[in-house]
Amino acid sequence: MRPPPRPSSARAPASLREPRMQPMKPSAMSKRKLRESSGESAECISQVQKILRERFCRHCAAGRLFGMEQQHRHLLELLRRTTVHGESNSALLIGPRGSGKSALLNHVLKDLREMEQVRENLLEVHLNGLLQTNDSVALKEITRQLQLENVVGDKVFGSFAENLAFLLEALRKGDRSSSCPILFVLDEFDLFVHHKNQTLLYNLFDISQSAQTPVTVIGLTCRQDILELLEKRVKSRFSHRQIYLLNSFDFKQYMKIFKKQLSLPAEFPDESFAQKWNNNVQLLSEDRAVQGVLQSLFQHSKDLRSLHSLLMLACSAVTVHHPLLTAADLQEASRQHSTDSKANLVHGLSVLEICLIIAMKHLNEVYDGEPFNFQMVYNEFQKFIQRKAHSMYNFEKPVVMKAFEHLLQLELVQPLERPSARAQREFLLLRLLLDSSQIMDALQVYPNCPTDVKQWAASSLSWL
Template identity: 90%
Template sequence: MRSPPRPPSARAPASLMQLRMPPMKSAMNKRKLKESTGESAECISQVQKILRERFCHCRAAGKLFGMKQQYSHLLELLRRTTVHGESNSALIIGPRGSGKSALLNHVLKDLREMNQVRENLLEVHLNGLLQTNDKVALKEITRQLQLENVVGDKVFGSFAENLAFLLEALRRGNRSSSCPVLFVLDEFDLFVHHKNQTLLYNLFDISQSAQTPVTVIGLTCRQDILELLEKRVKSRFSHRQIYLMNSFDFKEYMKIFKKQLSLPAEFPDEAFAQKWNNNAQHLSEDKTVQDVLQKLFQHSKDLRSLHLLLMLAVSAVSVHHPLLTAADLQEAHRQQSSDSRANIVHGLSVLEICLIIAMKHLNEVYDGEPFNFQMVYNEFQKFIQRKAHSMYNFEKPIVMKAFEHLLQLELVQPLERPSARAQREFLLMKLLLDSSQIMEALQLYPNCPTDVKQWAASSLSWL
């Protein structure tokens, strides 16, 4: 006998519960996922901000490597200016990427955090690449000191009078209560080429006088910088020189890598910072990463190269890819070491590729001697006749147009500036690509015809 069926009312609650429960769980899961995604997105944004600031603005993380003595010297020099009102001048000398700007920024940061240092240190930052003459430099000094309204329409007889007026406007009573001014001259060697070195003379002259406390710090990569100074300028310079050299070994280089990639202790999300820093530790122990950094270290000890590598790698970090991997660093190194000229070849037409191959063969046959368009055209014609290909049989004006395009792309360079009367076909040129670059570019060229590749690979030209 069958058991009597349950009334519908008894089954309804169970079925309703079964229908309702999954949506509730789904909604909760989505909410949790949304919250975690929001948190990680905020963390990723903070990571990108902190590391980009560090890599792009020479803001070193932690202590500086191999600069303890230089750091102490510069810190004491600037402390005496800000605390005691002493005037000084010094040069920071070292190769590009040795940490000159990082050292100065680190010292200024620590200087501002000292209790006995007044907060009214005025900084004027000039760059020889931007302030190309004394007039532009003086205008920038006025702007950074915020004295445009004080100067107004006043007319000064000389540069020295104008600069003296600016510093006089900053004075407050005696020397000890006057506002100290720090002048930072980046690319210092370019200021040497200003007319009569007037800017340098006046800045060094003021730094020796007992008026406004002024310190001048120059940053340069020229070892012979003192020999470029005029006698009157050199006599007013204090001859303090701080030398920086990339003297660290690969073991210290790996420590720098880990430190530069690590997040600070004050990062908002402590758990994420711990996870990120643990990942940085694992990366520094990874054999693949060490191989990448070894190649970079052997090529250049320049820390800016390391910063660029890390910048490219960090740009791959996202919400869905929150931690760096060895593959990210490999890809960043590949992008960093890619040949820009060879990359241009990937976008050329087959005709332009053929002309480059013709030039390559001419370089091999004539041992790197210059060539002209007519020689390249003749070489190209021999290839067409040998292969009997009608698809490559272009008229001479079209081939000339392709050749001129290579000239515009700076893959080919004329030996001298062409005159109006010179015939274009007979101007002497040289190819700016070597054989290895051409062959490597052809391997990556999309759908390159087989016979063109074979022609490029052949060691002798058909002469």
Template identity: 80%
Template sequence: MSKRKSKETSSVNGECISQVQRILRERFCHQCPNGKLFGVQLQYKHLLELLKRTTIHGESNSALIIGPRGSGKTMLLNHVLKELMEVKQVRENLLQVHLNGLLQTNDKIALKEITRQLQMENVVGDKVFGSFAENLAFLLDALKKGDRDSSCPVLFILDEFDLFVHHKNQTLLYNLFDISQSAQTPVTVIGLTCRQDILELLEKRVKSRFSHRQIYLMNSFDFKQYLRIFKEQLYLPAEFLYKPFIQKWNKNVQSLSEDRTVQDVLRNHFHCSKDLRSLHMLLMLALSSITISHPFMTGSDLLEASKLCRMDSKANIVHGLSVLEICLIIAMKHLNDVYEGEPFNFQMVYNEFQKFIQRKAHSMYNFEKPVVMKAFEHLLQLELIKPIEGLPLRAQREYLLMKLLLDNNQIMDALQVYPNCPTDVKQWATSSLSWL
């Protein structure tokens, strides 16, 4: 009987843990429709009022949502749309067109996508348009026929808005903003971008038709609020199936937030980036360590996840280099120090390396020049160095100007953990002066 009871408890625990992981993963990946917004209440209210004027009162408008990547632009818009869709009148009438600058790379592709999403293919039928302008004129005419009382409101959402600015003559933007100023079909254009200088990129005729409404999201919360966000992102909802587990889990989350080690991890993360996506990545990695035998998150889980998040991919590449390639990177480091970041070529690096070999190295073999060139080219393939852009590539390989893509801290950190690195090479790297 006790064995059977233990088996049942084990299966409940397994189901419980997988439910926890599913709920939290959906939340961290922004797939949870009931996710919370943090620090953007004013922006939420502003955008909601703006879209209500279109969807309920039939007013046309335009606005830009501006903020760095990960600041919650898309989430803000989705939350506003979710609230609007709870109104029956909006749910039954609003037409939405979602465009993305990464997908609709020119106006012609964008126009086809608009036609598809508005389900106007049957209206277009077999008509053959002589040009993009004719096709656009037909679509605009269809949108302009009607009035604000009888027409369905249309919401255009342009993600990666700054990429639409680079379309030829900004024709699509001009016409969308032009319609949004008319008193015909109610149309609102919402652009999402991380470019704060976006208005300077608009042509004068486009800018004159834009309403100049801008909603900024800047992640302005402090560490105390960040700590609260950390807790709220980990708390399990009240409707979670396994009630006794909720109390234990949420109590553990509270004690985590008070733990000094966890606070240090979060503080370092906060100072690196206030981006909530980076916090979600940290929590996602820590969540992956949760199992039946380890059902609660610990400070060491978060510490390990933080190390993985902050792992320097370029420094990891350096760990796998040969001693010769390490020496070439150190030579480049010294050239950067002496010439204050000016570009260098292979010949300069080779000369620097030769001086080190002749004066300091007692344990290094003197490689032939073609071998050194091969190592140099390998660093180029690994993208640890790159050619200077805009310069002609006709020069001989030895004299092509290059730039090092590692800073001094990355080089020194990589050398600390480099296995069996010769002492002379380490000393050469730590010396403050080049052997020029």
């Protein structure tokens, strides 16, 4: 007899077995959730970048004004009376660069456009002294911004005043009360002073005092003595309204500005992320490393433009994988922000040009900063070659002169006076525009700098 099969060892055929349940891969669900969460994070980061970039842009009126409340009220009332009551006027915004002149004006114009009484009843003409270098260019720009090219056509005018008067007459709608007011903004106002006979300023100020189209002229300048530069006839037609802007806050207020500028607003779409971001900003403000970075910047420059540049660099490091700012981000941004542009030029120089700069450095040390000439630099370089007995540095004098002229073109070396045609180049007095620390820092990161050149630069005495 055949023994019965042992059930313990017997297996059913593959076709008769119950289908085995395959467990769902956990990585699939986690990847899907990760994609969803990363999508939300990417949206949050995009919103953060947009809000902060608009806030840090000095021409944008999205951010807050600090310490300018009185000036804001004064300028807003001045322009409101122009737009609502048809009053003409003129004023100057005076303050150092970075004090917020453009930001103040942009905030005032933004607030003005939001008033119900204005309703876009104000024409704006923005001129810049760096672009409109003479009165004819300025007049063409005024015509373009007022969209009067077709009205002017091929007409010929006898003078600048007639041309400007024709433009303003074309905009009139009857009497003074119903005419559309015009705001002229003159950025870099002190450069318009150098126009021939100050004709543009004279006519604008003259119109702002006459019973014609309502016109207000606002000038922005960093010159404190601007009134002394105006001609007598121009000064007599100016209203002498001057609004001064100064950064008068201390370091405590500076830290508060830092927190407010980095904090997200209450209306941010993702409340939990905004809360996490703002808590992180508070922790950053209490961090000693961050305070050290801000203290160094505050001592160097109190203007908010520098702070905005620093924060813009730091916020560029914010990504989906790095959603919150750290003290290291601000330290790296500070390093980039304070990078010396002249020292960076040294990184692209040849070894011969580096040697000439080191020779000038030693001449400054030996002669206590007195000016030098090419012949002195060449002799110093020759001493180094003889000391080291290196044939690789033994260039002919015309080649060395060519390298020296390249340093002059890069403005790393500056002549004391304008060279004449008869002056010998070898004996022209010069001054080095790099100090010893800048040269040594640049040599530390110079790629493949020869060791003996570094040693020569580090020596405190010249090769006598």
